[in-house]
Amino acid sequence: MKQIYYEKCAFCESELKNDFGEIEHYRPKNRSETEAKNCDKRNSYYWLAFSWDNLLPACKRCNGKKSNCFDIEGEYKEYQGENLENLHLVTQEYNEVEKPKLLHPEYDRFENHIVFNLKDEMSSDNERVNYTIQVCDLNRENLVDSREKIVTDFISQLQRHLLSFDKVFNGDNLQECLEYFKVTIEDFYAKSGVESQYSLIRKYIKNNLIEFLESVEIGYEDKEFAITIIASAFNEFCLEDN
Ligand SMILES: [Zn+2]
Known part of the structure; x- marks a missing residue:
């Protein structure tokens, strides 16, 4: 039975591997x-x-x-x-x-x-x-903290990629520069599947990307441009909806 739920709690999505549950x-x-x-x-x-x-x-x-x-x-x-x-x-x-x-x-x-x-x-x-x-009690502190960590890690990775992007982008090489985001986005996408711990927040962000990006501090001067770039990278590397 644990296999059907990918070794996760059926309610809060916490891994049960080290906790027999x-x-x-x-x-x-x-x-x-x-x-x-x-x-x-x-x-x-x-x-x-x-x-x-x-x-x-x-x-x-x-x-x-x-x-x-x-x-x-x-x-x-x-x-x-x-x-x-x-x-x-x-x-x-x-x-x-x-x-x-x-x-x-x-x-x-x-x-x-x-x-x-x-x-x-x-x-x-x-x-x-x-x-x-x-x-x-799915908004208990440890669950909210885990979700917060997913979000802050994701944003800081995006920030890092935006800085690399900035250094190399010359107006003509967009495709090439989007590659900086590839690993991060593919990983984020992969973990939005049911087999991953806390997949729901990733799925939510993926499905509401623009709204999410608008609501957080991205740490890039031209926020509108940053959102366009990140959204383009998502289009490029998110294969299909799961
Ligand atoms: Zn649980």
């Missing part, structure tokens, strides 16, 4: 009797404790935060006496009836609903995405 039950196997502040913890699905598609690899922090939270907008699906061996692929069927607020990373496409602000915090215009962000 935990197995998270999408639908909780136990209920919490105490009233929870931010989510509903009253439903239990003990019969899905070993159902394959109810299990997700998660880091300790996400697992701990999510705990037994499972809010639904539809109707609670009770155990109908099904044979336990036939309960391995029921998530989608259950979801249609229960309409859970928590995303199931394997079945729900949500990347295009995530935006990052200047503090590298994620949010969404989609209620289920926001519920998942809140319940798993």
Whole structure:
């Protein structure tokens, strides 16, 4: 199962290689009797404790935060006496009836609903995405710090390439000068794929490049020109959308 998620936590995308992580039950196997502040913890699905598609690899922090939270907008699906061996692929069927607020990373496409602000915090215009962000605490400090590092490293590499570009560009050799950006952009592009840790922020930047560049300090006098150059380099070295 860890392979499907590329050894990453299904919720926060942190690598699980050195942290064996935990197995998270999408639908909780136990209920919490105490009233929870931010989510509903009253439903239990003990019969899905070993159902394959109810299990997700998660880091300790996400697992701990999510705990037994499972809010639904539809109707609670009770155990109908099904044979336990036939309960391995029921998530989608259950979801249609229960309409859970928590995303199931394997079945729900949500990347295009995530935006990052200047503090590298994620949010969404989609209620289920926001519920998942809140319940798993996906804007906790260590995650925001990791995203910030990706962004600052990327900008400082671009700055360095712009300086090299400046020294050599004579108005006629654009193509040749864009080569300075090649390795950085190809690497950034490669890591925006699902197999990489924290791919979502890279994907977001890639898909909103101009807006992103306009919002950050690039450290180049003619910012408009710098943005044009970087965008040209992206067009040149980003092969296709992934
Ligand atoms: Zn996690």
